[in-house]
Amino acid sequence: MESQTTTFPVTPRTRIRRMPARGTHDRAEIHAILDAGLVCHVGLVDDGQPVVIPMAYARVGDDLVLHGARASRLLRAAGAGAPVCCAVTLLDGLVLARSAFHHSVNYRSVVVYGRGQAVEEPERKAALLDAFTARIAPGRPDPPRPANAKELAATLVVRVPLVEAVAKRRSGPPLDDAGDMGLAVWAGVVPLHVVAGPVVPDAGCLPGTTPPAVHWPHIR
Amino acid sequence: MESQTTTFPVTPRTRIRRMPARGTHDRAEIHAILDAGLVCHVGLVDDGQPVVIPMAYARVGDDLVLHGARASRLLRAAGAGAPVCCAVTLLDGLVLARSAFHHSVNYRSVVVYGRGQAVEEPERKAALLDAFTARIAPGRPDPPRPANAKELAATLVVRVPLVEAVAKRRSGPPLDDAGDMGLAVWAGVVPLHVVAGPVVPDAGCLPGTTPPAVHWPHIR
Numbered sequence: 001m002e003s004q005t006t007t008f009p010v011t012p013r014t015r016i017r018r019m020p021a022r023g024t025h026d027r028a029e030i031h032a033i034l035d036a037g038l039v040c041h042v043g044l045v046d047d048g049q050p051v052v053i054p055m056a057y058a059r060v061g062d063d064l065v066l067h068g069a070r071a072s073r074l075l076r077a078a079g080a081g082a083p084v085c086c087a088v089t090l091l092d093g094l095v096l097a098r099s100a101f102h103h104s105v106n107y108r109s110v111v112v113y114g115r116g117q118a119v120e121e122p123e124r125k126a127a128l129l130d131a132f133t134a135r136i137a138p139g140r141p142d143p144p145r146p147a148n149a150k151e152l153a154a155t156l157v158v159r160v161p162l163v164e165a166v167a168k169r170r171s172g173p174p175l176d177d178a179g180d181m182g183l184a185v186w187a188g189v190v191p192l193h194v195v196a197g198p199v200v201p202d203a204g205c206l207p208g209t210t211p212p213a214v215h216w217p218h219i220r
Numbered sequence: 221m222e223s224q225t226t227t228f229p230v231t232p233r234t235r236i237r238r239m240p241a242r243g244t245h246d247r248a249e250i251h252a253i254l255d256a257g258l259v260c261h262v263g264l265v266d267d268g269q270p271v272v273i274p275m276a277y278a279r280v281g282d283d284l285v286l287h288g289a290r291a292s293r294l295l296r297a298a299g300a301g302a303p304v305c306c307a308v309t310l311l312d313g314l315v316l317a318r319s320a321f322h323h324s325v326n327y328r329s330v331v332v333y334g335r336g337q338a339v340e341e342p343e344r345k346a347a348l349l350d351a352f353t354a355r356i357a358p359g360r361p362d363p364p365r366p367a368n369a370k371e372l373a374a375t376l377v378v379r380v381p382l383v384e385a386v387a388k389r390r391s392g393p394p395l396d397d398a399g400d401m402g403l404a405v406w407a408g409v410v411p412l413h414v415v416a417g418p419v420v421p422d423a424g425c426l427p428g429t430t431p432p433a434v435h436w437p438h439i440r
Contacts, residue, residue, distance in 0.1 A: 013266075013269075013271075018289060018291060018292065038311060038314075038325070039309055039311055039325075039327075041261035041263075041272050041274075041307055041309070042272075043261075043263040043270035043271065043272035043305075044270050045265050045268065045269070045270050046233075048265065048303075049233075049265070049303050049305070049333070050263035050264050050265050050270060050271075050303055050304060050305040051233075051263065051270075051305050052261050052262075052263035052272055052305045052306070052307040052331065053307070053331075054261075054307055054309040054327070054329050056325060069238060071238060072238065083268075083269050083270055084270060085263075085269070085270040085271050085272045086272070087261055087272040087273070087274055089259055089261070089274040091258060091259055091414075094258075094356050094357065094416075096356065096357050096360070096364075096432070097364060098364055098365060099364050099365040099366075099367070099371075100349060100350070100352075100353045100364045100365065100366055100367050100371075101367045101368075101371040101375070103352070103353055103356055103364070105258070105259075105276060105356075107259075107274070109274050111272065111273075113269070129320060130320070132320075132323070133320045133323055136314050136316065136323055136325075137314065137316050137410075140316070140406070141406075142404060142405045142406060143405070144316070144317060144318055144319050144320045144323070144403075144405050145318060145319040145320065145400055145403060145405070146319075146320055147319070147320050147321045148321075151319075151320075151321040155321070173420070173422045173423065174422055176422075176424075180365055181424050182426070183364075183365060183426075184362060184426050184428065184429055185362045185363070185364050185365070185429060186360070186361075186362060186421070186425060186429035186430055186431045186432070187421070187422040187424075187425055187429075188419055188420050188421040188422045188425060188431065189419070189420040189422075190357075190416050190417060190419050190420075190432070191416070191417065191418070191419075191420065192414055192415070192416055193414070193415050193416075194311075194412055194413070194414055194415075195412070195413050195414075195415050196314075196410050196411070196412055196413075197410060197411065198411070199408055199409070199410050199411075200393070200408050200409040200410075200411065201406065201407070201408040202393045202394055202396075202407040202408045202409075203393065204396075204401050204407075205406060205407055205408060206402070206403075206404050208404065209404055209405060209406035209407075210406055211406050211408065212316070212406070212410070
């Protein structure tokens with residue numbers, strides 16, 4: 001369900017302290033970055049120690065949705081309401097400056113603070129899992145077999161409501177000091193892109209089945 | 221300094237519990253994954269809450285090296301020995317199965333648990349910062365101006381010794397159930413690659429300066 005406000009509230013931990021021009025709490029921009037990524041890094045506190053786990057995710061409305069094996073102790077903790085911090089980072093380019101100090105990277109990132117909630121209601125759970133497969137292969141002509149009862153039971157779905165969220169991004173050229181502009185050092189940006197394909201059909205693939213289009217919305 | 225052992229020790233938190241075949245503590249493989257990535261996600265505990273920060277990094281010997289503004293409170297905490305968990309994840313492909321349940325991703329990841337140490341000794345610090353710029357642009361013909369005293373003072377370099385580290389990876393085709401092999405659903409892998417370029421010279425770039433080669437070792 002989409003909320004009506006256009007920005008997420010600024011809280012002590014989502015306030016941008018350094019280089020505020022690089023930060024935003026704009027809901028549409030945060031959604032767009034989340035929709036462009038495929039992997040998030042989920043931070044939890046486990047017995048007082050930090051743990052970071054890479055996970056696939058989907059954004060559905062104002063929820064960041066995680067899933068995994070119910071056997072995972074840390075995912076169960078997240079589903080039981082343990083505080084989590086989820087970060088999504090897209091690397092857009094390397095920024096080469098005339099000075100070592102002003103080297104940088106172009107990127108878009110989102111950090112979400114919150115508490116997870118396990119989704120156990122069967123229809124809602126199945127719908128959220130559909131969002132995962134639809135996201136990985138949006139243009140797929142033949143839908144895969146849906147999860148059966150045993151598979152659903154083995155899978156834990158956890159939603160993290162987007163309540164405290166902040167985005168940061170850098171784009172554009174290097175920002176060198178005026179005194180360095182005369183140096184004979186190449187400066188500029190090396191853009192990085194994720195590209196997909198060519199697809200590799202599974203050995204047992206039936207004739208007549210069609211691979212999905214390789215133009216994922218999240219791949220530029 | 222390279223250690224003499226070929227594997228990192230298995231500890232309670234680096235023991236692979238699920239799908240052990242996907243995990244390894246092999247030092248060379250962990251080094252190779254770290255050398256292929258550009259961004260790590262650093263987890264810390266801040267006032268009891270998890271925080272995850274995306275950061276550039278370099279591997280130098282058996283250290284994961286972070287850097288940033290000394291003004292960053294969390295980086296200072298890491299440099300003062302707060303426990304950290306650093307994760308590096310490389311997404312290699314989307315795995316489309318005949319069933320929703322067996323969808324997966326191909327990836328390589330490393331998780332490092334440890335405590336950071338600020339590096340203040342000037343020569344060592346400068347050498348570690350050189351590793352960052354060399355890593356971003358290894359084939360650069362004209363070296364950038366090194367950091368001056370003021371820039372060095374504003375920069376905090378934190379090394380996280382690789383003591384507890386574990387890698388996980390998945391590659392290859394989908395692993396469907398035998399009963400699903402007759403389904404008329406395309407199955408296979410959509411490989412993902414990071415590609416670089418074309419380079420964008422900065423507007424003020426002097427004639428005669430040469431952009432670096434676009435064949436980064438960490439880009440396939």
